[in-house]
Amino acid sequence: MDHPLHAFLARHAAVRFVRFQWLDLSGILRARIVTKSYTLQLIARHQFLSVATAMMLLPVSNPQVAKLPPTGCADLRPDWSSLRLCLFAPMHASVMCHFCMPALDDPFALCPRSALDRVLSHAVSSANSLRLGLEVEFVVLPPDRDTSCHPDSITSNSATSGLRSNSVLAALEETVAMLEESGVAVQDFHAEGPLQLEIATGPLAPLEAVDALIYTQETVRSVFARHGLVATMAPDAAPSAAKSGLHIHISLGDADQEDSFLSGMLDNTLSIAALGLASMDSFVRVQDLMNATGAWVSWGLQHRDVPIRKVARGHWEIRCVDATANPYLVVALIIAAGLEGITSKRPLTMVGLSDFATNYPRPQLEEAGVKDKLPSTMNAAITIAHASPIVNATFGKALSEAYLSVKRVDLEAMHDMDSETRRRLFSAVF
Known part of the structure; x- marks a missing residue:
């Protein structure tokens, strides 16, 4: 053949x-x-x-x-x-x-890619209906990283400022045209925050979606570099820049099982965040009132200050992830958690929030089922992942221990590293 x-x-x-x-x-x-x-x-x-x-x-x-x-x-x-x-x-x-x-x-x-493949193959009937879309946030910097004198800076969400200069807009247009021509469905692109842009891609099967994400990220970096700009997905690329996440949209074909799927994800959100927030700089986004991840394990309908935003029936956005994570591992864990909820017919007991968590009295949060805070340091994330039953069950002992050993090296090495050195390192790598 x-x-x-x-x-x-x-x-x-x-x-x-x-x-x-x-x-x-x-x-x-x-x-x-x-x-x-x-x-x-x-x-x-x-x-x-x-x-x-x-x-x-x-x-x-x-x-x-x-x-x-x-x-x-x-x-x-x-x-x-x-x-x-x-x-x-x-x-x-x-x-x-x-x-x-x-x-x-x-x-x-x-192999992280094989880990996702295994999760999908073990739950063929349910996994076949899953679709993933991505929101790829990235910060655009000049090569010297001096953002103080740019004549057309990206200022805020959906503003047209920053898209008037030939270099940024031309790089964006070229990037999106390449993605579409290569089969990656792009829904839109826009300014997301200070110095930050976002490209939103359409739904694909999970493994195909992660492969397309990797191609998207490399296309962004390469095209912007050719235009004399640095495009980085690092979570804390510059003090004056918005903080970047990698938001994963997941939709369930059988929406009748949405409550159990959501319940499974919520019961394992600490573990998902532990792998999704994979670097020392990731935790700059773990705050209330920031429209990032929020600080509590929680969810809400069209709520952008929680780790899980419900977008529509059977459709959620997982927000406690950034580009320093391995997306094969994170997506495998999200799917394993959701499918575990379906298999065990887990009821949804946590009430969705409709306001910022910080605006609720603590007893009211507890009554809603909101009791656990997201990890706020890399050390806390490593501790959660080490003790997590679903991490070990999904990835096995060898992969779990190997992953944690790598993260412990970074934790020790970066403990005394100043923030600007870390920013430059992450901006170069991610």
Whole structure:
């Protein structure tokens, strides 16, 4: 049978390189850029590209420190259904890979993409109806990061200021055109806050949606760089900039089960936030009165200051996530939590909030079922994830321990790092 790559290359004769990509436990996109000729050789010989096992476990703070022995290899196993043209680099195509470590009893035990795949395959009937859309927030900075003298600055949500200069608007238009041409459905783009823009993408099946998110983020970064600008999804990119999240919209095909699905998510919101807020700078968004995540495990209809906003029947927005997280892991956990609620027919007991949580007396919050605060530090998030039954059940011991070991390296390394150094690091990486 003809390989999918052959037909792809016949349609895209200009492609000379294939990016074999994976997202590591730190949420960093990594790639080996392979020539077309060698890619075809690998396919013909039924072989896989090999990388060091450490390539899944590098912390953000010190890429020279991996929590693995220095020996061993992993195979990059391409999912050719994810193959797409990199329109921001026309001679390149990209394919998302599963990270396979043949020496392990479960060769895919440390692969985040495989973890999401497993969650979906174990609940085929329910998972097939799930759809995900994303709100990708990012801050635009000049290369020198000096935002004080820009003649046309992005000022506030939906304002046209900041979209009048040729550079920003041209980069946005070029980005969105590339996304649409590559099959990523874009619903709209707009100014989101000071120095911040947002691109909202339409619903896709969960694995396809996360793959499309990774392509979207890389397209944004690449196109804006070509226009002489820095586009970063870092949560706290600059003191004067809005704080960036990565909001995940999830919709359930069978809305009759929405209360149980929501209840499952709420019962596990602490764990979702522990993985979704994955860096020391993530917790700048964990505040009331900020229209970010809020500070309490809670939900509300069209409420934007809670971790779970109900948008419509069977449709929610998960707000306690940012781009420093690994979205394969976070989405796997969200779906596992919701489906657990459906399987156990869990009733919805928490009352949705209609005001800022801080405006309620504490007894009224408790009466509504709002009792737990979100983690407000990286140390608290690590502690929650370590003790979480659903984290361990969803990912297994090997992946859970590997993830936490990487995060502990970052926690220790960044404890004494000043905020500006962290901002520059995260802006470069994310």
